[in-house]
Amino acid sequence: MSEGNSQIIPKPIKLIAAACNNMGIGWKGHLPWNLPKEFQYLLETITKVHQPGKKNLIVWGRRSFEAFDENLLPLANAVIVLLTRQLRELPKNAHYMCRDEEEVVKLVSSSPLCDEIETIWVLGGVVCYKNMMRHPWCSHIYFTDIMADFECDTFFPEFDKNIFKLKEKYPGLPSGIQEEKGVKYIFQVYEKDQFPK
Ligand SMILES: NC(=O)c1ccc[n+]([C@@H]2O[C@H](COP(=O)([O-])OP(=O)(O)OC[C@H]3O[C@@H](n4cnc5c(N)ncnc54)[C@H](OP(=O)(O)O)[C@@H]3O)[C@@H](O)[C@H]2O)c1
Numbered sequence: 001m002s003e004g005n006s007q008i009i010p011k012p013i014k015l016i017a018a019a020c021n022n023m024g025i026g027w028k029g030h031l032p033w034n035l036p037k038e039f040q041y042l043l044e045t046i047t048k049v050h051q052p053g054k055k056n057l058i059v060w061g062r063r064s065f066e067a068f069d070e071n072l073l074p075l076a077n078a079v080i081v082l083l084t085r086q087l088r089e090l091p092k093n094a095h096y097m098c099r100d101e102e103e104v105v106k107l108v109s110s111s112p113l114c115d116e117i118e119t120i121w122v123l124g125g126v127v128c129y130k131n132m133m134r135h136p137w138c139s140h141i142y143f144t145d146i147m148a149d150f151e152c153d154t155f156f157p158e159f160d161k162n163i164f165k166l167k168e169k170y171p172g173l174p175s176g177i178q179e180e181k182g183v184k185y186i187f188q189v190y191e192k193d194q195f196p197k
Contacts, residue, residue: 008109011057013120013137015129016042017156018144018185024152025124030067032150035180041187045142046121047076054118055079057108059101059132061125062087065094079117081107083128101131130157133164140164141190148183164190 019025024032031039046056055077060068062084073093074080081096081104090097098104108117122132132138141164143156169175170189177184 009114010137011108011117011120012139013122013132013135014140014142015122015133015138016045016142017124017129018146019156020146020148020150020152022149022152023155024150025156026154027150027152029063032152033146033183035183035185037178037180038144038185041144041174043072043075046123047078049077049118051118055116057081057113057117057120059083059104059120059122059128061128064124065091079113101128101135105135126154126157133157133159139192143188143190144185145188146183146185159190161190164192167191
């Protein structure tokens with residue numbers, strides 16, 4: 001274990017979410033909308049690595065993982081960690097289970113993941129978004145603003161826009177208003193000011 005005997009090297013924690021006008025993200029355990037191109041953007045973003053041989057850690061609450069289309073798993077360049085207190089057995093396609101966010105950070109700070117993981121992507125749901133955005137390693141919120149009304153029962157938590165600042169243009173981010181099935185949306189990145197790029 002590299003934890004304990006040497007310094008912990010921080011990994012960027014990035015949240016990624018899509019929310020509609022009322023900040024809704026979910027409805028009855030699923031996404032409230034069906035926007036394949038927006039979803040493709042999520043897949044491309046979370047599976048991209050900059051250094052050869054590296055992987056990203058994908059952090060999922062149990063319900064969000066269960067809502068994800070199993071046919072798209074396993075994801076390229078990804079190690080999947082589930083947040084759960086109930087599950088005793090690792091579900092198919094998940095690599096690790098953690099009981100809380102602290103355990104996730106410990107996991108990624110220890111061998112073998114400390115050498116393997118480039119970015120920690122947080123894919124929801126609400127509690128893990130809320131807890132991870134407060135972590136000192138949290139550097140970015142990738143946020144798709146879905147400019148439409150959908151019925152929702154699950155909502156993206158509020159965040160401080162003085163700490164996470166909206167970047168007008170961001171490298172690699174498709175710019176301008178997108179439209180799919182008559183629904184307009186815009187890809188955004190909020191960056192924490194003090195976090196080095
Ligand atoms: N629009 C988007 O970008 C987006 C993204 C993600 C999810 N969603 C939607 O959001 C909904 C699911 O989100 P949700 O907030 O209801 O559920 P969730 O967070 O995905 O899952 C809740 C479960 O995850 C575990 N869990 C969550 N946080 C934990 C923590 N801090 N420590 C330990 N365990 C934790 C617990 O599992 P156990 O019960 O097993 O202990 C909890 O019951 C779905 O509708 C999904 O489609 C939308």
